[in-house]
Structures are given as structure tokens and as C-alpha cells.
Amino acid sequence: MAAALHAAGVTTYRRSPQLHRPRGFFCAIGKCSSCLMTVDGVPNVRICITPLREGMKVCSPKGKGQLPEDDPATIWTWPGQYVDKILETEVAIIGAGPAGLSAAVETTRMGAETVVFDENDGIGGQLIKQTHMFFGSKEQHAKVRGIDIVPLLLEQIDDSRAQIMLEATAIGLYADKTLGVVRRQELFGLRAQKIIMASGASENMLAFEHCDLPGVYGAGAVQTLMNVYGLIPGRRVLMVGAGNIGLIVSYQLLQAGVEVVEVIEAAPYIGGYHVHAAKIRRAGVPIHTCHTITKASGQEKVEGAVVAQVDSHWQPIPNTQRELAVDVICLAVGLSPTAELLFQAGCQSCYIPELGGHVAVHDENLETTVKGIYVAGDASGIEEASTAMLEGRLAGLCAAESLGKKAISERKEEILSQLKELRTGPFGEKARKGKEMMRQEACRYGL
């Protein structure tokens, strides 16, 4: 729905309730709630992940959005349906991205009855936007493009034991491993013996003047527009952040024929691989380290940006501001694990900056402090898709093993050694440090 509106030139969906500022999408992957609209009378629908269907009535909400009736008793019967049923399964996997699908490969291979949920209308998570060849080695699909990995994973899932439910959002997770799930207009429960949380991550925001203007998009949003819907986000883009995501999305923008005016990075060094930087540098895109964005300009949407150099305390240096004429400001300033459901279920959390912030405490088998609830992929700590796939397999193996399925020690050792190898070397330092801190946290909780 959001892509269709973007294609039609509509970038403002509603007004903020207090200050009436324009609101469009930011993350475009169902995480940030910036794109809420009223759809067929239902308020606060995330239109970035809602498929467009003929005859839908879509409008801007008034204020915070109103439920159709004041009487709370009618909420569950209108217009959706509360289904008074609790389904049962051996393993429930939340998220059908690289980690979730990989987990399902292992659980189904070991004979566990598995249900995979995803709130998108297709599988693959963010893999379906990764048009570049992956790094790593053969075992992790190196040299294969992310978009081509999804069918490879699907092929390995034993569909006689797996059910994949799309457009299904897990909205609650309880310590007895019961999930609340909303699928379209239906709410139901699902009780699983083992839960694997593979819910990915959300795009980080950056605070600067007018950072809420439509046209300030997360890197994932830009990828979604271009690589899923074939739409360009704008004509001239300022990329904020020179980690691998910022560099790769800059390259994809160039491939789509969009001008990348410059890439700025607040740190003195780029965070991404030199080879990714080299691809955009030889295409003529400058990269400025020690630079930040201080302001977006424009009334209804982005019309420009102001960038400035920063000092060693990350503060903008006076008189270094430059104005850039851009219509998109793309933020690629990191990700945060999506782990809220785990905390609701009572899993202990800790704050590890190297893993992206608040994460669920977990042991080497990726099991959290609530027995039977596992976490894998970016939800366990931000890393690459290749590590997410390995973690998914590990969580799947361990979950199935604890259900009493046949032992798998060899495969587990193999996965652990691949994970260790990927986290070796200078670029693995952050993950190594983060996972070491996690090990200490796990000890504290007796895992």
C-alpha cells in the first residue's frame, strides 16, 4: 500500500496528533509505525506491510485514530474476529527471514512439526532485497545473491512438517510458550513446545532538525522500494552512514539510476568493507568521514539537507556546514534487535552495544532464560545475514534436539565452527566482543 502511494506521489499519510507534522513511512518493513493509516475503518494499520487489495478504503486517521465503537465489548467482534481457539505445534518460529527459514530447515529435517509466522506477505525477510553477492565461504552461500538464497532455503524445508503463515503478526508471547497471533482480521492463540524468535531488527533513527520529514527513509525502506517494488525513492540522495548497509544501498541506488550526492559518516573511518566503498567511489560518489547531518529542510517533504564536520566528540564544528539539494535522506546508522516479545515472555534482557542494544540473554545454544524459547539472527544481536542463517540452523537443531529428536552433535559442531570462522578477523571483532559479553551475562543467570 505504501509503495503504491509512493508511486502515486503521495508521501504524507497523516499528521502527528500534537504538532500536526507530516508523517510518511520511515522503515517500510513494519517496525517503526510511522506509516499508520485507517484501512477499511480499522485504525493504525501499518500500510508498509499491508498488501493492497481492490476496493480497499484507505484514509488518514484523525489524531491517534479511533476504534469504530466505544463499547469495548464489540472490539473483538468488529470488524475482525477473535477466534476462540488455540492451535498446537511442536515448534513455532517467529519470522521467515534468513534465520527463521534456516531454523525451519533443521527442525523439519529432524522431524519436528513446525509453524513459521511472518507478518509480510512473502517469505525471505530482508534477503529478498539483497541483490549483491554474499561474502563468506561456500557453506554460507558466498557469491550467491541474497535474493537467490530464499529458494535455496525453501527447497531444504520439509513441507510435510512445516506450515508457513504469512501476513501473520505475533503480538504476544507468554512464558508458557503461547503466542497471540493476528492474521489479517483474525486473532488466535498458538501453543508451541519450543519457540524460536527470528524477528530480525529495526532501523535506527538519528536525531537532527526535521528528522521526521517524509523523505527521511531508513536504508531498508529504500531497498524495499527499489528491490521489491521497482520504485526509486527520489532523484538525489544523501546517504548517512558508511557501514556495509550504507555502502551497499548507495551502490543499489546508482544501479537504479539515482544520484547519490554523497555518503557521510560521523566516525573517522568507514564501518563497511573497502571493496563496497570502492564500487561507489569509482562511480564518482564522494565519502566524507567525520561528517554528520544537522538538519533536513522542506515543508511537506525533504528538499535539502545540511551536513557539517564533527570534532572528536562528535559535535558539529561551526562554519563547516554545507547545504545539499537532495530529495531523500537515507539513514543507514545501524539496527536494533527486535526482541520485545521475548521480554514480554519474561526472558532476561541485557544491554550490549556491540550487539545493537537490548538483547535477550541466551546461552551457546541460543536458548534464553525461559526454557524452550530460543532467539536467532539479528534478534539475538546485529550481525550479517550469513551469521543469521547459521544461528537459525543452530537454534533449530537445539530446539528439535530438546524435543527428543535424534542427536545431532556433528552438525552442531560444524555450525559452531563456521560461526567462529565468520567472526574471526578484524570485521568480526564487534560480534566477538558482543558474544563474549553475552557469555558472561549467561553465566550470571546460570545458563
Added chain:
Amino acid sequence: MAYKKGDALTARELAAQIPPKERLRRGPVAMVECVEEIPCNPCVEICPQGAISMPGGLNKLPRLDWEKCNGCGVCVSGCPGLAIFMVDLTEGRDRAKVALPYEFIPLPEKGDKVMALDREGNELGPVDVIRVQKGKRLDRTPIVTIAVPRKWALAARSIRRLGR
């Protein structure tokens, strides 16, 4: 290391990647512009000559055996970082051929004039496209070969299409 700031590789950083003169004289040879330790090794797997190795494991730098390399170009489209180029100095005294990975559309055609660019995107000058390889084997990373003045052989690393 300037490249850590997002700069292009300097002559010094590239020095170890440049094949020896007598090897360059003998025929096309790969130039592996991969100078940073990242977890990646497809080049080792795909080289049909077994000319690329990675002593020390996945996170180490690739090492090209110039004697084994026959300039076939498989690695040019197979490197996930698009960091391998083929140079050929056997085209006479003044000319050189450079084969580079090119993932943009529209793809130039053989005979087109294009602008040669260096590692920073600076224009070197117009050059001729002499070969365009594409197809399933190259998996959406076509290889464009340009004929350049010899002095640009180690500088020309990208192209920009010119208006027809």
C-alpha cells in the same frame, strides 16, 4: 590506511597487487584489488587454474600466483566485492586492455565509446569497448573490456556511458 576513510587505494596500497613486468608482458593477468581482511573466499574456489589461495583461512587476504593465472576472467565476475580486474599489456606498445565487472544498465555494446574512470570516479578520457561478456555463467555481473592507452592500464577501473 586511507582506504579506511573511504578513499581509493593508493599506489602504495596497490603495489603488492601489481603483477611483475615480465608477467604483464606475457599476456592477460588478474589484478586482485582486495587489501583488507574480510571473511570472503569465493575467488579461491572459482579460479579454474587454482591460482588464488588464501593462506591462513577465510579472513585472510587472497594471494594470486601470477604464473598460474592465465587471465581467463572467471574471477572478475565471481568476486562478490567486484574487486578483481584483468589487465592485458600485449596489445602493442601503447595500448592495453582492461576487463572490469559492470553491473549497470543499459550495458554498453562492443564498439561503443565510453568514458574511462579511475578509482575515484575521475574521468580519464573516452575509450572503446572491445568486448562485452554476459550470460548465465556470469550471473548478472557482466564483464566489459575496454581498450585504453597503456598509461591507464593500472588506473582505469570503471566506465560511464556517453550519450549516443
